[in-house]
Amino acid sequence: MTESIRLDSVTKRYNDVTAVRDVSLSASKGEVLGILGPSGAGKSTLLRLMDLLEAPDSGSIVMNGKPVDAGTKQAADLRRNIGMVLQKPIALNRSVTNNLAYALRIRGWDESDIIDRVRAEMERFGLVDRRHKNARTLSGGEMQRLCFARVMIHSPDILLLDEFAANLDPANVALLEERVRQYAAEDCRRSIVLVTHNLFQAKRMCDRIALMWGGEIVEVAPKKKFFENPDDERTGAFVKGELVY
Amino acid sequence: MVTLLSLYVSGIATILGSAIGIPLGALIGLKEFGGKGAVKTVTYTLYGFPPVLSGLLIYYLFSRSGPLGSFGILFTPTAMILAETLLVIPLVTGVTITSVMEVDRSVKDTVRALGATSRQTTLTIMREAWVGLVMACMIGFGRVIAEVGAAYLVGGNIEGKTRVLTTAIMLETRMGNFGWAIALGAVLLSVAMAVFFFLRLLQEKEML
Numbered sequence: 001m002t003e004s005i006r007l008d009s010v011t012k013r014y015n016d017v018t019a020v021r022d023v024s025l026s027a028s029k030g031e032v033l034g035i036l037g038p039s040g041a042g043k044s045t046l047l048r049l050m051d052l053l054e055a056p057d058s059g060s061i062v063m064n065g066k067p068v069d070a071g072t073k074q075a076a077d078l079r080r081n082i083g084m085v086l087q088k089p090i091a092l093n094r095s096v097t098n099n100l101a102y103a104l105r106i107r108g109w110d111e112s113d114i115i116d117r118v119r120a121e122m123e124r125f126g127l128v129d130r131r132h133k134n135a136r137t138l139s140g141g142e143m144q145r146l147c148f149a150r151v152m153i154h155s156p157d158i159l160l161l162d163e164f165a166a167n168l169d170p171a172n173v174a175l176l177e178e179r180v181r182q183y184a185a186e187d188c189r190r191s192i193v194l195v196t197h198n199l200f201q202a203k204r205m206c207d208r209i210a211l212m213w214g215g216e217i218v219e220v221a222p223k224k225k226f227f228e229n230p231d232d233e234r235t236g237a238f239v240k241g242e243l244v245y
Numbered sequence: 246m247v248t249l250l251s252l253y254v255s256g257i258a259t260i261l262g263s264a265i266g267i268p269l270g271a272l273i274g275l276k277e278f279g280g281k282g283a284v285k286t287v288t289y290t291l292y293g294f295p296p297v298l299s300g301l302l303i304y305y306l307f308s309r310s311g312p313l314g315s316f317g318i319l320f321t322p323t324a325m326i327l328a329e330t331l332l333v334i335p336l337v338t339g340v341t342i343t344s345v346m347e348v349d350r351s352v353k354d355t356v357r358a359l360g361a362t363s364r365q366t367t368l369t370i371m372r373e374a375w376v377g378l379v380m381a382c383m384i385g386f387g388r389v390i391a392e393v394g395a396a397y398l399v400g401g402n403i404e405g406k407t408r409v410l411t412t413a414i415m416l417e418t419r420m421g422n423f424g425w426a427i428a429l430g431a432v433l434l435s436v437a438m439a440v441f442f443f444l445r446l447l448q449e450k451e452m453l
Contacts, residue, residue, distance in 0.1 A: 090355040
């Protein structure tokens with residue numbers, strides 16, 4: 001499998017807090033990589049680095065074999081092929097339709113293509129009868145589905161999911177998880193990186209899993225090994241729910 | 246005529262002032278730079294910029310012996326528009342700064358994460374701040390439609406040429422025609438009300 005994105009010894013600090021420390025990690029095409037870890041372990045920062053939203057303080061990010069510097073024109077172009085679903089769903093103050101269309105308009109799509117694509121995505125996520133409503137008036141579950149759909153709609157090659165199903169009821173969780181699995185299966189060039197603190201979700205969704213702890217990667221292993229006989233004792237404790245933090 | 250000129254001068258001044266103040270306010274509000282706090286304080290201080298001072302500045306610049314005297318625009322509506330524009334800019338800039346800064350930080354993060362360039366991000370945030378931006382125009386218009394000092398100073402209250410509602414009210418009052426003055430005052434209020442009604446519709450327009 002070829003790598004779509006790789007971090008080489010990446011460190012990111014915010015003032016005097018080191019959020020990510022010397023992390024090397026890669027995601028391959030066709031795989032779902034899970035990142036597990038307690039709150040504050042640096043998982044979200046890691047995703048922001050992968051999204052090229054922020055530049056690392058040291059180390060490098062390599063995308064499709066080429067090093068990239070966040071903030072450059074090259075990064076801006078590459079970011080068009082990355083999609084990130086944030087932990088906190090935020091709708092823009094406009095209709096559901098226009099929220100979905102937004103992700104395509106900023107990528108310069110034709111209006112005629114946008115209409116079809118938006119329609120299809122609304123059907124998929126059960127938002128059709130909400131299409132004219134201001135997105136800010138949606139319920140929590142609808143809002144989360146909308147924000148999820150708004151990222152999936154432009155078919156990013158790299159999909160970054162930050163606790164994408166937190167605070168959702170089981171039916172919605174199942175809907176979104178199924179869509180992620182389907183999305184990965186549709187095209188083998190896609191990489192999905194899934195940040196979660198939900199062990200069961202990681203078990204259901206991921207091919208490989210990394211455990212993050214205090215800004216560092218403790219262990220990366222295929223799912224079976226990660227859960228059944230991890231190398232690091234902290235991983236073992238984490239999957240058994242015995243790790244106290 | 247007097248009413249139309251009032252609308253014309255205040256309208257153009259509001260448009261010009263907003264065309265400068267809104268981008269300027271967005272820039273100050275959204276970019277991080279050293280001395281931002283000081284720039285904001287100066288902007289807010291200029292809310293209280295006295296109209297006669299603005300008039301004086303334009304008067305000096307465009308008077309016959311002034312640096313820009315050759316333009317010959319003193320005592321024309323153009324000079325009035327310039328003086329009024331100077332009054333609109335700080336108000337519109339200040340309200341814009343506040344409006345764009347009130348758009349939640351998470352909206353900016355979301356828009357960036359969706360793949361927007363920094364230019365697209367700025368435009369989107371401005372659109373999210375729409376209600377505030379229209380408010381900025383309203384406040385700007387409200388200031389200049391009611392303003393008399395600058396209009397008098399650089400316009401000269403010439404009948405049929407630079408006489409606007411506020412300067413006409415002053416004149417009628419001085420001449421003891423209270424009835425006329427009050428009637429003109431009522432016209433002024435109605436004009437303002439009509440404009441505000443329109444702006445409010447614009448403000449409440451669902452941005453869908």
